Amino acid sequence: MRKILFAASESVPFIKTGGLADVVGSLPKYFDKKKYDVRVMLPKYMCMKQEWKDKMEYKTHFYLDLSWRKQYVGILETKLDGITFYFIDNEYYFAGPTPYGNIYEDVEKFAFFSRAVLSALPLIDFRPDIIHCHDWQTGLIPVYLDNFRFGGEFYQGIKTVMTIHNLKFQGIWDKKTIQDITGLPDYYFTSDKLEAYKDANYLKGGIVYADRVTTVSNSYAEEIKTEFYGERLDGLMNARANCLSGIVNGIDYDVYNPKTDKMITKKYSVDTFRRDKKKNKLALQEELGLEVNDKKMMIGIVSRLTDQKGFDLIAYIMDELCQDDIQLVVLGTGEERYENMFRHFAWKYEGKVSANIYYSEEMSHKVYASCDAFLMPSLFEPCGLSQLMSLRYGTVPIVRETGGLRDTVEPYNEFEKTGTGFSFKNYNAHEMLGIIRYAEKVYYEKKRDWNKIAEHGMKKDFSWKNSAKQYEALYEEM
Numbered sequence: 001m002r003k004i005l006f007a008a009s010e011s012v013p014f015i016k017t018g019g020l021a022d023v024v025g026s027l028p029k030y031f032d033k034k035k036y037d038v039r040v041m042l043p044k045y046m047c048m049k050q051e052w053k054d055k056m057e058y059k060t061h062f063y064l065d066l067s068w069r070k071q072y073v074g075i076l077e078t079k080l081d082g083i084t085f086y087f088i089d090n091e092y093y094f095a096g097p098t099p100y101g102n103i104y105e106d107v108e109k110f111a112f113f114s115r116a117v118l119s120a121l122p123l124i125d126f127r128p129d130i131i132h133c134h135d136w137q138t139g140l141i142p143v144y145l146d147n148f149r150f151g152g153e154f155y156q157g158i159k160t161v162m163t164i165h166n167l168k169f170q171g172i173w174d175k176k177t178i179q180d181i182t183g184l185p186d187y188y189f190t191s192d193k194l195e196a197y198k199d200a201n202y203l204k205g206g207i208v209y210a211d212r213v214t215t216v217s218n219s220y221a222e223e224i225k226t227e228f229y230g231e232r233l234d235g236l237m238n239a240r241a242n243c244l245s246g247i248v249n250g251i252d253y254d255v256y257n258p259k260t261d262k263m264i265t266k267k268y269s270v271d272t273f274r275r276d277k278k279k280n281k282l283a284l285q286e287e288l289g290l291e292v293n294d295k296k297m298m299i300g301i302v303s304r305l306t307d308q309k310g311f312d313l314i315a316y317i318m319d320e321l322c323q324d325d326i327q328l329v330v331l332g333t334g335e336e337r338y339e340n341m342f343r344h345f346a347w348k349y350e351g352k353v354s355a356n357i358y359y360s361e362e363m364s365h366k367v368y369a370s371c372d373a374f375l376m377p378s379l380f381e382p383c384g385l386s387q388l389m390s391l392r393y394g395t396v397p398i399v400r401e402t403g404g405l406r407d408t409v410e411p412y413n414e415f416e417k418t419g420t421g422f423s424f425k426n427y428n429a430h431e432m433l434g435i436i437r438y439a440e441k442v443y444y445e446k447k448r449d450w451n452k453i454a455e456h457g458m459k460k461d462f463s464w465k466n467s468a469k470q471y472e473a474l475y476e477e478m
Helices: 019-030 050-054 103-124 140-149 175-182 202-209 218-223 234-239 273-288 311-321 336-348 361-370 386-392 403-408 429-445 447-459 464-477
Strands: 002-007 036-043 057-066 069-080 083-089 130-134 159-164 172-174 199-201 212-215 244-246 297-302 326-331 353-356 373-376 396-400 422-424
Touching: 002 019, 002 103, 019 036, 019 130, 019 464, 036 103, 057 103, 069 103, 083 103, 103 140, 103 172, 103 175, 103 202, 130 140, 140 159, 140 202, 159 202, 172 175, 175 199, 199 202, 202 234, 212 218, 212 464, 218 244, 218 403, 273 297, 273 326, 273 361, 273 447, 297 361, 297 429, 311 336, 311 429, 326 361, 336 353, 361 386, 373 386, 373 429, 386 396, 386 403, 386 447, 396 403, 396 429, 396 447, 422 429, 429 447
Parallel strands: 002 036, 002 130, 036 083, 130 159, 159 212, 212 244, 297 326, 297 373, 326 353, 373 396, 396 422
Antiparallel strands: 057 069, 069 083, 172 199
């Protein structure tokens, strides 16, 4: 029986700010229980819902020496879907209304967390074969582990995997402060280890010291070796290329299932979507005050409204797009200029554009189930989950060929009648508009082809089962 510990800063259903939480909360359930004992360790944030805190049981506590101060470490435990979750408790670090705050507080908080994860292991009677670290918040775990190995037999032979969910976020702060916070010797603060461009970099430390490095799609694993996507770590990514691989994220097929989804108006399956999917569209048009017409092509967007997601392209062609025979439904929050841009167009093209500047799980399901197409023109996209959800609901994705979008959406080929969506290559507003208009043409003039594209998408398997098999193979190699 192999023992695996996931260490991360967030996980559904306890706390979520992004896709990382979906991975950490869903993936462990899909490992072969006979061969793998996978457990998860998280911070116990004050801002978690009370219902989850009430389910946690106190295990033990100890005090951690952080160079010049002692800190309390409580360990709590809960079981969910057969997986054991541990929570590191410390109110000094994990208070506050959100999991993340100012970076200068976060670097200290997650140095504490990384150290506490390793120090807790002997006390919970769980010695993992592999610690699977996620993103910069756990980047110091492989570094501390290297440091701990000199101090005791318990830590000898534990391997680490570092998974990068988004290379843009690295946990960078000045070297002197980090040396002080971490209590690590000077030896670790050189340019071949934790130091990068005169600062200390948590993610870099994790990448240097981990036994294997993974990211969340094959294309992204290749892209981050280049200067444009490499976020100033492309040299390191090339140096570690022999240990770097990409495994595409999945989605929870129990949660995202048009056959059983309680949040949508009319349930449907791959056999009935031609007839029943449009009932969701009519209900959503009614709810959002759009023109009620099931023949009208409806395009959906569910996203953080930021530059990374390609909203500057959309802003550029929005007036032109709104001349077309389409409806646009937007759900999400983010940068003020994009929130206001969509509000403006919803006012200007009333009955055609609906701007829902908030986030709701229920509304997102309605958008996936109701729309005909789903637009995702990202500048870069390590994996992306929205396109997987739209495929699952028979909503045809229109994406830019980057990272996980390129790996999961197969462009429509009108001659071979293959494909699961539409894609464009260059980060260019009119190239995007051209492909949206091509999709409109297929929707209005070749309805049978359109339905085939949707059907192909619905038949694809992007469940976690797939990803779990690839992670199992990786663990075996190690």
